[in-house]
Amino acid sequence: MINKNILEIRKKLDKLDNAFLVLIKKRTKLVEQVLKNKKYKKDIIDRRRISIILKNIRKKSKDKNIDQKITKKIWSSMINAYIDYEYRSFKKK
DSSP: OHHHHHHHHHHHHHEEEEEEHHHHHHHHHHHHHHHOOOOOOOSSHHHHHHHOOOOOOHHHHHHHOOOOOHHHHHHHHHHHHHHHHHHHHHOOO
């Protein structure tokens, strides 16, 4: 038996996923701009910046009453995905 409530909620989730894709596209373009300004491959990983990002996300998650483990996993995964993307996209000048 199909639960109509679940189907409606899943439609909302699908809409959110589409909105995430738009944001990911925008974020990717910004990452590409940053990458163009990096001279060396060793500049791709900025541990200090990563630490600041994760610290800020933890604080904002707490302030907004969002499970901090979820947001840490999402941002850590996203950061790692973009690091991989930067390595694959890096062109030595």
